[in-house]
Amino acid sequence: MLINNSKKIVIKLGSSTVVDNKGKFKKKWVKSLIKDIKKFREKKDLVIVSSGAIALGQNYLKIKKKKIKLEMSQAIASVGQIHLAGEFQKLFDKHKIKTGQILISPDDTEQRRRALNVRRTFDNLFKLKAIPIVNENDTTATAEIKYGDNDRLAARVAQIIGADTLIILSDVDGLYDKSKSRKIIRTVTKIDSNIHAMIDNKKNLYGSGGIITKLDAAKICINAGCHMFIGNGKKNNPINNMIKNKIYTHFIPKISSLDARKKWIISSLNSSGKIYIDQGAAQALEQGKSLLAAGITKIVGIFEKGENILIVDQNDKGLARGLSSFTSSEINKIKGKQSKEIENILGYLSKTEIVHKDDMVKL
Numbered sequence: 001m002l003i004n005n006s007k008k009i010v011i012k013l014g015s016s017t018v019v020d021n022k023g024k025f026k027k028k029w030v031k032s033l034i035k036d037i038k039k040f041r042e043k044k045d046l047v048i049v050s051s052g053a054i055a056l057g058q059n060y061l062k063i064k065k066k067k068i069k070l071e072m073s074q075a076i077a078s079v080g081q082i083h084l085a086g087e088f089q090k091l092f093d094k095h096k097i098k099t100g101q102i103l104i105s106p107d108d109t110e111q112r113r114r115a116l117n118v119r120r121t122f123d124n125l126f127k128l129k130a131i132p133i134v135n136e137n138d139t140t141a142t143a144e145i146k147y148g149d150n151d152r153l154a155a156r157v158a159q160i161i162g163a164d165t166l167i168i169l170s171d172v173d174g175l176y177d178k179s180k181s182r183k184i185i186r187t188v189t190k191i192d193s194n195i196h197a198m199i200d201n202k203k204n205l206y207g208s209g210g211i212i213t214k215l216d217a218a219k220i221c222i223n224a225g226c227h228m229f230i231g232n233g234k235k236n237n238p239i240n241n242m243i244k245n246k247i248y249t250h251f252i253p254k255i256s257s258l259d260a261r262k263k264w265i266i267s268s269l270n271s272s273g274k275i276y277i278d279q280g281a282a283q284a285l286e287q288g289k290s291l292l293a294a295g296i297t298k299i300v301g302i303f304e305k306g307e308n309i310l311i312v313d314q315n316d317k318g319l320a321r322g323l324s325s326f327t328s329s330e331i332n333k334i335k336g337k338q339s340k341e342i343e344n345i346l347g348y349l350s351k352t353e354i355v356h357k358d359d360m361v362k363l
């Protein structure tokens with residue numbers, strides 16, 4: 001089985017898999033997970049992405065309310081995260097397995113330099129033979145700059161560290177189809193309208209992110225060359241069970257020739273803006289050329305240099321994703337102009353490619 005042969009695995013645990021409905025950490029279940037992990041840990045680098053900070057914090061602080069304001073949930077997460085990491089640390093320690101805590105914000109993964117730094121920290125933890133226990137940094141993340149779900153966060157971490165497998169343990173066996181018998185979809189190779197039409201949304205409404213964020217996570221993995229599994233985290237020894245009973249949904253990645261940098265570009269969470277281009281520029285892009293100012297007809301959004309943007313044709317069809325070498329206000333001044341005019345218009349010497357081919361991935 002593929003999981004056995006993977007070298008670097010990220011395991012994502014949803015809140016309901018690690019915290020019971022009374023708000024208590026599910027020690028017994030986590031112990032059974034550690035038993036599974038112990039079997040193959042010597043040969044693999046492992047990462048655990050665990051939710052549950054807010055749920056544990058609420059229980060500890062005796063806050064029963066379901067709807068909590070963001071500022072308060074940040075404070076609750078701060079209390080709960082210590083407990084969450086502490087529980088893992090105690091249980092792993094019993095097996096002499098070291099752990100480390102990493103709290104991540106979208107800036108850490110969406111800015112290239114910081115993403116490389118994140119990767120280095122993970123690599124060094126692997127060298128120390130410690131298992132990174134990851135969660136979103138809920139204590140400082142505000143609504144606009146928040147992942148909000150750990151599915152996409154786990155996928156982005158998997159992509160950045162070059163994991164070959166992401167296992168999402170949730171409260172169901174996998175994706176269900178729409179048939180009467182509600183069969184599990186065994187393999188998925190593409191996240192498109194077909195898969196959205198095929199899945200049964202009622203049955204699939206699980207986890208804080210629901211099915212949508214799981215499919216978003218799958219998209220990131222498929223582009224990054226990382227296998228993704230959704231399996232049942234309700235049963236003890238969840239990984240062993242998945243392997244033995246073969247019940248899960250497996251998202252098979254594309255064979256990708258993209259380098260790590262381009263994989264990072266294509267699986268960026270959001271685009272900060274859109275650049276509309278004419279037919280001539282679209283043809284040039286198709287031939288693998290850079291995007292020049294002359295072919296740009298319109299831009300939407302405000303962005304800085306180096307931000308991820310979407311390049312679209314006149315009908316809004318996505319053609320490529322890339323990092324812009326110019327700010328949106330600069331592009332507004334030079335769009336439709338010849339490259340030799342740029343210096344005169346801006347009043348300073350700059351690059352001529354708006355998005356360089358090395359910073360661009362065709363869709």
Ligand code: GLU
Nearest residue numbers: 051052053054149150208
């Ligand atoms: N980061 C949140 C927590 O630990 C959970 C996010 C999620 O459930 O995906 O409570």
